[in-house]
Amino acid sequence: MSPRIAVIGAVAIGLAGCAAVGKLTVRDYESSSGQHVLAGQAEPKTEYQCAKVSQEAQPWGMAGNMNRAGATQRVTTAAVESAPSKGANYAYIMAPAEASVGGFNVNAFKDAQVAYYACSNLPPAAG
Numbered sequence: 001m002s003p004r005i006a007v008i009g010a011v012a013i014g015l016a017g018c019a020a021v022g023k024l025t026v027r028d029y030e031s032s033s034g035q036h037v038l039a040g041q042a043e044p045k046t047e048y049q050c051a052k053v054s055q056e057a058q059p060w061g062m063a064g065n066m067n068r069a070g071a072t073q074r075v076t077t078a079a080v081e082s083a084p085s086k087g088a089n090y091a092y093i094m095a096p097a098e099a100s101v102g103g104f105n106v107n108a109f110k111d112a113q114v115a116y117y118a119c120s121n122l123p124p125a126a127g
Contacts, residue, residue: 035084036125039091050117057111079114088116
């Protein structure tokens with residue numbers, strides 16, 4: 001196999017993987033009150049027919065910068081639990097961007113943001 005074909009194949013596999021990961025950013029959750037809530041790092045689709053209810057900061061901290069996956073899960077869990085009390089059934093999680101200047105993360109002390117939406121046309125609960 002020529003090196004050119006190997007590189008093209010690797011790029012194609014990488015792009016396919018990115019496409020699959022992009023679709024997994026929003027998941028179906030059930031809050032402790034039993035309400036179906038979609039939450040993740042994507043704004044709701046237009047076909048969900050959503051209205052923004054509120055937006056609030058969630059603590060991220062230095063631990064969030066050290067363990068983005070853990071912090072994202074912590075913020076998502078808190079958002080899912082508080083969504084029903086806000087009249088929301090969709091939570092859009094916005095983690096602070098990773099931006100550095102001279103090796104220093106300029107967003108190191110920023111909080112995550114959660115936008116809550118009330119949607120009238122969510123897909124049925126999975127499982």
